Amino acid sequence: MTAADDRPTRPGFDAPPRFGVNYTPSAGWMHWWLDPDWEAARRDLRTVAGLGADHIRVFPLWPVIQPNRALIRPAGLTVLRGLVDLARAEGLDTCVDVLQGHLSSFDFLPAWLTSWHARNIFTDPDAISGQQALVEAVGSTLDGRPGFLGLTVGNEVNQFSDRPHPTPQPATVAEVDTWLTTLLAAARRASPGTAHAHAEYDAVWYQDGHPFTPAQAARLGDRSVLHSWIFNGTGQAYGGMSSWSHRHGSYLVELARAFAVRDDRPIWVQEVGAPLSCLSAEDAPGFVAATLRHLADCAGLWGVTWWCSHDVPRSLVDFPELEYELGLVGADGQVKEVGRAFSRAVAAIRDGWTPPAPRRTAVLIPVDDTDLPLSRADLGPRGAVFESWMSLGDAGRRPTLVLSSRADPQSLAAQGITEILTANAPQPT
Amino acid sequence: MTAADDRPTRPGFDAPPRFGVNYTPSAGWMHWWLDPDWEAARRDLRTVAGLGADHIRVFPLWPVIQPNRALIRPAGLTVLRGLVDLARAEGLDTCVDVLQGHLSSFDFLPAWLTSWHARNIFTDPDAISGQQALVEAVGSTLDGRPGFLGLTVGNEVNQFSDRPHPTPQPATVAEVDTWLTTLLAAARRASPGTAHAHAEYDAVWYQDGHPFTPAQAARLGDRSVLHSWIFNGTGQAYGGMSSWSHRHGSYLVELARAFAVRDDRPIWVQEVGAPLSCLSAEDAPGFVAATLRHLADCAGLWGVTWWCSHDVPRSLVDFPELEYELGLVGADGQVKEVGRAFSRAVAAIRDGWTPPAPRRTAVLIPVDDTDLPLSRADLGPRGAVFESWMSLGDAGRRPTLVLSSRADPQSLAAQGITEILTANAPQPT
Numbered sequence: 017m018t019a020a021d022d023r024p025t026r027p028g029f030d031a032p033p034r035f036g037v038n039y040t041p042s043a044g045w046m047h048w049w050l051d052p053d054w055e056a057a058r059r060d061l062r063t064v065a066g067l068g069a070d071h072i073r074v075f076p077l078w079p080v081i082q083p084n085r086a087l088i089r090p091a092g093l094t095v096l097r098g099l100v101d102l103a104r105a106e107g108l109d110t111c112v113d114v115l116q117g118h119l120s121s122f123d124f125l126p127a128w129l130t131s132w133h134a135r136n137i138f139t140d141p142d143a144i145s146g147q148q149a150l151v152e153a154v155g156s157t158l159d160g161r162p163g164f165l166g167l168t169v170g171n172e173v174n175q176f177s178d179r180p181h182p183t184p185q186p187a188t189v190a191e192v193d194t195w196l197t198t199l200l201a202a203a204r205r206a207s208p209g210t211a212h213a214h215a216e217y218d219a220v221w222y223q224d225g226h227p228f229t230p231a232q233a234a235r236l237g238d239r240s241v242l243h244s245w246i247f248n249g250t251g252q253a254y255g256g257m258s259s260w261s262h263r264h265g266s267y268l269v270e271l272a273r274a275f276a277v278r279d280d281r282p283i284w285v286q287e288v289g290a291p292l293s294c295l296s297a298e299d300a301p302g303f304v305a306a307t308l309r310h311l312a313d314c315a316g317l318w319g320v321t322w323w324c325s326h327d328v329p330r331s332l333v334d335f336p337e338l339e340y341e342l343g344l345v346g347a348d349g350q351v352k353e354v355g356r357a358f359s360r361a362v363a364a365i366r367d368g369w370t371p372p373a374p375r376r377t378a379v380l381i382p383v384d385d386t387d388l389p390l391s392r393a394d395l396g397p398r399g400a401v402f403e404s405w406m407s408l409g410d411a412g413r414r415p416t417l418v419l420s421s422r423a424d425p426q427s428l429a430a431q432g433i434t435e436i437l438t439a440n441a442p443q444p445t
Numbered sequence: 446m447t448a449a450d451d452r453p454t455r456p457g458f459d460a461p462p463r464f465g466v467n468y469t470p471s472a473g474w475m476h477w478w479l480d481p482d483w484e485a486a487r488r489d490l491r492t493v494a495g496l497g498a499d500h501i502r503v504f505p506l507w508p509v510i511q512p513n514r515a516l517i518r519p520a521g522l523t524v525l526r527g528l529v530d531l532a533r534a535e536g537l538d539t540c541v542d543v544l545q546g547h548l549s550s551f552d553f554l555p556a557w558l559t560s561w562h563a564r565n566i567f568t569d570p571d572a573i574s575g576q577q578a579l580v581e582a583v584g585s586t587l588d589g590r591p592g593f594l595g596l597t598v599g600n601e602v603n604q605f606s607d608r609p610h611p612t613p614q615p616a617t618v619a620e621v622d623t624w625l626t627t628l629l630a631a632a633r634r635a636s637p638g639t640a641h642a643h644a645e646y647d648a649v650w651y652q653d654g655h656p657f658t659p660a661q662a663a664r665l666g667d668r669s670v671l672h673s674w675i676f677n678g679t680g681q682a683y684g685g686m687s688s689w690s691h692r693h694g695s696y697l698v699e700l701a702r703a704f705a706v707r708d709d710r711p712i713w714v715q716e717v718g719a720p721l722s723c724l725s726a727e728d729a730p731g732f733v734a735a736t737l738r739h740l741a742d743c744a745g746l747w748g749v750t751w752w753c754s755h756d757v758p759r760s761l762v763d764f765p766e767l768e769y770e771l772g773l774v775g776a777d778g779q780v781k782e783v784g785r786a787f788s789r790a791v792a793a794i795r796d797g798w799t800p801p802a803p804r805r806t807a808v809l810i811p812v813d814d815t816d817l818p819l820s821r822a823d824l825g826p827r828g829a830v831f832e833s834w835m836s837l838g839d840a841g842r843r844p845t846l847v848l849s850s851r852a853d854p855q856s857l858a859a860q861g862i863t864e865i866l867t868a869n870a871p872q873p874t
Contacts, residue, residue, distance in 0.1 A: 131552035
């Protein structure tokens with residue numbers, strides 16, 4: 017080993033991205049947390065490791081781990097540590113989501129936040145201190161544990177803040193700022209040596225008025241986190257097997273890069289999946305391969321965490337149909353075609369990986385003086401910016417995006433951008 | 446033993462009522478169900494038995510035992526069986542509430558009934574079939590088990606149906622009828638040899654427009670169930686140590702008798718407690734003794750189940766203040782003065798019990814042709830019927846109540862009533 021080998025590598029910059037899966041236990045889906053079946057989990061994780069994954073993301077259910085605001089169950093933390101250790105033993109690192117929250121159409125809120133005790137998650141001081149306590153407890157119990165990669169502040173908690181949630185809990189951008197920085201600081205205190213993030217579904221990019229903003233997504237926490245789901249209108253508008261759907265994830269990565277203020281900020285595609293509401297089962301493996309290939313062509317991609325490991329067992333009811341078939345592995349433990357496609361694509365990317373070349377051409381995103389897009393609808397499916405970016409790809413280009421606030425010559429040079437295109441008029445400016 | 450000793454006794458008719466407590470585990474309150482601490486439970490139950498209680502009522506939390514509509518956790522049923530067995534070993538029988546539901550200000554609804562999956566508990570076919578499955582599973586797993594006394598269909602589930610619940614789930618009286626009879630039939634099928642009931646808080650008696658009715662309370666299921674809480678306005682209006690507050694429980698018993706169609710229908714005061722929002726700690730023991738003495742003077746009283754066994758530990762937060770101090774036993778396991786008062790009163794009642802004499806004087810309750818009171822407000826605190834009944838007691842009388850639909854001479858004779866008083870004019874008619 018030479019001294020050079022000791023140099024820390026940065027996935028997406030000087031090493032291939034990391035590849036993992038969101039862990040949906042075969043034994044009872046997320047209700048595994050009530051009845052941890054360690055043999056089933058070992059089998060699951062061995063299968064996941066066999067796909068070539070190097071990490072998992074896990075979701076301790078909020079009402080199970082913190083049933084009272086002041087009761088963070090020691091037994092719940094023990095189960096979490098046990099799962100991190102088991103994953104490690106199977107060769108997998110673990111990212112942990114705190115505040116579940118929302119998963120696959122189900123909201124899991126503890127009784128102390130609902131009904132007679134309804135409190136705004138984002139603004140109520142007691143609600144925030146309760147969340148802070150949970151983040152700190154989970155971070156502390158895992159800090160220094162081999163294989164622990166860091167926390168994410170909940171899974172798509174932003175869905176609670178705005179339409180179309182049935183009972184949205186309104187918050188301002190400033191309040192969300194405070195909420196995010198408070199919880200990220202708690203994570204940092206609890207586990208200073210790991211990387212902590214927050215995670216939104218794509219309303220943050222595409223929905224005007226949404227109190228979570230692109231700037232927050234791209235600047236707060238240690239990584240920019242993206243959830244790429246083509247059932248957001250992309251698959252419906254352009255077809256699941258269109259190149260535009262295949263490039264939806266990489267488009268989000270370039271969006272996140274445009275809003276970042278540091279060129280070396282890592283970007284994590286924390287969720288991307290192949291929903292059979294937009295794809296046939298036959299096409300899904302091709303979608304997996306194409307999506308991963310496009311993502312690997314984005315600089316600074318820390319990693320991709322596929323949704324999900326195991327199909328939801330059909331014995332559990334009330335899930336939207338598409339949720340039953342998102343696994344790389346069946347509920348029976350057998351690797352599916354999409355699993356093999358994931359495995360092959362990951363191996364190919366790792367084998368052939370070189371740092372992606374800079375993207376010189378950028379589609380302009382008009383923003384206000386807080387870097388909020390003037391129209392987030394323009395960024396989403398059927399939006400002008402979205403379609404301009406996608407069209408450039410069809411024409412063989414490798415576009416990125418740029419904010420109007422960073423389109424002066426000096427900023428462009430810093431970003432390596434030599435050409436700006438404005439949406440609706442996709443011609444060189 | 447003579448042959449006569451084999452005759453089954455009927456508490457409240459030819460034997461003293463049964464006395465028990467609602468079991469609030471000292472280790473984690475109802476969150477005990479997530480982390481069953483059997484040694485703590487054994488200590489708790491031994492203390493409860495030491496008070497002279499002969500039974501407990503227990504509350505497996507709904508989201509813990511049925512996290513998915515189609516997943517009734519075998520491990521949850523195992524814990525429940527274990528608790529029934531443990532109670533039995535300590536000399537206590539067990540009543541089991543299914544559908545928790547609501548407890549001490551907290552709503553515990555599973556994710557499959559809330560938010561994106563919000564479904565009317567009382568009317569949605571899938572919601573009902575899910576509840577039916579849970580009732581059957583709990584009943585079946587306990588059927589034939591020594592010490593198992595039967596099921597109650599949830600704790601005050603009626604609060605979900607009407608104001609002041611923050612998100613009421615409207616239902617008609619007919620829909621509630623169907624819901625109750627469906628679930629009671631499920632309980633009967635699952636455990637034919639035990640007694641099954643349903644339980645409402647007192648909106649059923651006092652709140653006009655409430656979709657649960659006195660007739661349902663007094664006629665469906667195997668017992669009429671009453672929850673007597675003087676914080677309903679009685680304590681506030683008349684003082685917690687007034688005789689009217691002491692007689693609130695016995696008033697409810699006579700109300701239930703008036704609405705029954707069988708004279709031998711057992712009446713169960715399933716909850717009654719001494720809330721320090723209406724009482725001083727010094728007065729609470731006297732309230733316990735007086736309340737029990739008045740209750741024991743009501744014919745057909747199957748039993749009284751005091752709320753509750755153990756104080757809520759102060760380490761748990763967000764409960765209304767009064768909920769922390771309702772235990773007969775402290776969170777530290779020490780019997781409180783109220784516990785000693787309960788114990789003494791129960792011993793005295795058992796020792797001196799003779800069947801209560803019939804109540805010959807009745808206050809009239811005007812009802813419509815479905816036996817719905819024309820004014821339920823009149824029955825409640827500050828209402829004319831309530832105050833007439835209470836005033837008669839002050840005058841040394843032992844009144845009951847009678848429906849206008851059963852006030853003809855033949856019905857009166859069957860009820861043993863010889864004198865009717867109309868409210869607002871408390872003079873003999």
